[in-house]
Amino acid sequence: MKTPQTPLAHAARLSVAPMMDWTDRHCRHLHRLMSRHALLYTEMVTAAAVVHGDTARLLAYGQAEHPVALQLGGSDPALLAQATRIACDMGYDEVNLNCGCPSDRVQSGRFGAILMTEPDLVAACVRAMRDAADVPVTVKCRIGVDDQDPTHVLPDFLDRVSGAGVDRFTIHARKAWLQGLSPKENRDIPPLDYDLVMAMKNRAPHLHLSVNGGIATLDQAQTFLDAGLDGVMIGRAAYHDPSTVLLDADARIFGDGTPGDAVQIVHAMLPYIDAHVGQGGRLGQVTRHMLGLFQGRPGARLWRRHLSEHVHEDGAGVQVVLDALGHVTELAA
The missing domain is CATH 3.20.20.70 (Aldolase class I)
Known part of the structure; x- marks a missing residue:
């Protein structure tokens, strides 16, 4: 059976x-x-x-x-x-x-x-x-x-x-x-x-x-x-x-769809991050799970470092994430 x-x-x-x-x-x-x-x-x-x-x-x-x-x-x-x-x-x-x-x-x-x-x-x-x-x-x-x-x-x-x-x-x-x-x-x-x-x-x-x-x-x-x-x-x-x-x-595994892109995923996370921070949440509560997104890619270390160094600043929000992403996209250009 x-x-x-x-x-x-x-x-x-x-x-x-x-x-x-x-x-x-x-x-x-x-x-x-x-x-x-x-x-x-x-x-x-x-x-x-x-x-x-x-x-x-x-x-x-x-x-x-x-x-x-x-x-x-x-x-x-x-x-x-x-x-x-x-x-x-x-x-x-x-x-x-x-x-x-x-x-x-x-x-x-x-x-x-x-x-x-x-x-x-x-x-x-x-x-x-x-x-x-x-x-x-x-x-x-x-x-x-x-x-x-x-x-x-x-x-x-x-x-x-x-x-x-x-x-x-x-x-x-x-x-x-x-x-x-x-x-x-x-x-x-x-x-x-x-x-x-x-x-x-x-x-x-x-x-x-x-x-x-x-x-x-x-x-x-x-x-x-x-x-x-x-x-x-x-x-x-x-x-x-x-x-x-x-x-x-x-x-x-599921035979449905095409491979995604980590940069697109970061952009897709921004509304979620903005809502979380707007409701009084801390940026690091979300971004700590995103540190490995660019593992093995150029800029991955700078991505992790920028997030780690800036998530605790007053008013930290989506701009911190976009600035961190810039380290990856600049090296990929």
Whole structure:
């Protein structure tokens, strides 16, 4: 049985990973201008914060961001159900449960990667979330944690959680070492096992499986898609070098459109920046996500330096961005 191709599943052919302190609404607006089709994820938000905190601030997003998914952290089925219902009421296209984050904070809160050791609890969580949702509920996980054997743990995890009704998973193809490695080290040191992720797809072709971890280019992404995986999630490369990853994504991955241009993207961001600053926001809240737009191009260092040096000045707004852009366009002339 083939994986069902819904519009959201099609968008998941290429997604930008949820990244703490990075994929906020300003970042997602930029990324959406660069790709009309890629699936975008929020930073992880705890279910408790959604239910008991400043929901309007935590879950704010722009309508232009669709398709956009909210990633939740938590392990209380009832609380996750409440947060899922709120997300649906706010119009999110998908709710994703984090079973992959390795930070100390999520371990103490009994969510994130530690949930790889409790697949039955994850199944209970997603069952409650699905009962509360009118949009897809998905899971992002690792291949295992600590001394677990991924060849046994991952298929069992997928079986139990898919048995609760989830049919779309994103698998970070590394173990998470909760003892002895920092969150940063967990993104690089544990070896990648792409073959295991592919084996899971061959074992359960009805599941929609995306691979994540160490993928930096569209060439790599296309290789995984050609091999039979349903989707590819790119994280840090999409943030630090968004032009390389996203400007050509619609044409190459989705077969729709022509490659974009980073200079045009800067101009397209100006009305958004002007509105944000006009509402009392700070220029740097937006432009910090734009620093990598010209990565590898002449003028990139001057672009970054000009923005970094001038965003904090009184009255800083679109003119600072245009002046920074001038360093790039002058060298390209």
